[in-house]
Amino acid sequence: MVYASNNMKDMPRPELDGSNVTGECYKVIDGDTIYVSGLGKVRFVGVNTPERGEEGYYEAKNYVKERCLGKMVTIDVDDAKHFDKYNRTLGVVYVDDSNLNQELLEKNLAEIMYIPPSEFNPYSWAV
Template identity: 70%
Template sequence: MRFQYFLIITCIIVLAVSGCTQGDSNQPINSSNILNNTTHPDAVPTHTTTTTTSSDSQNIEVSGKCYKVVDGDTIDVEGVGRIRFVGVNTPERGQSGYKTAKDYVSSMCLGKTVGLDIDDAKNKDKYDRTLAVVYVGGVNLNQELLKKGYAEVMYIPPSEFNPYSWT
């Protein structure tokens, strides 16, 4: 009788554990999967697709068209949602440099396909924006904002990225 209880409990535990480890999909997420996702348009992908260029190695996890530039460090991307450039901070509306930073990001992103390397250590901020490095044409825009003086480093651990290495 004890053996039967042990066997039943073991079966229940095995079934419970196996159910917890299966994800929604074992298919890698790419821009077409995200764009067709009607249930969770702001979902953060958990799988990655690596894209390598000759000059720089990037880990582009998802891409989509930038349809709005909120400010110098925040954009909206089709199928992904609101993106906050990780590791950088640009001036807010009403502050000196706001328009310059926003205009630069608009010229680089608006209406174009952007690639996103989402921060694996912390993928959302307190405003539920996806934290990512943004790439356009192989250019790391987070790094460019720092190099051009349009942004300052804003390192908030945990983060997989070290923005101090971009300066």
């Protein structure tokens, strides 16, 4: 496991070798994108939340803020594909040992968005 402290916010991202990365969530962009100290921009893999201007945008964003902003989170980086086309780290976000990607689906704040290759199967998270 790689540990990233607060003072690493502006440092380059660590090499991703399949390890989980732990750091502070210091910014929430929307319901499926956050910033994590020592890692940078993280895109929740397997889920898609409404974009700004769409119904449900604020509900999803506020839920993610409530759950992880200012808290330590662990990112299980997707071993099959570390980054998306926007160079965001792809992963499952864990807060207090809970899969936040799955919570978004369970609370109907997100839809499944499976884009292979991915080590994760978001269909297994759906209730």
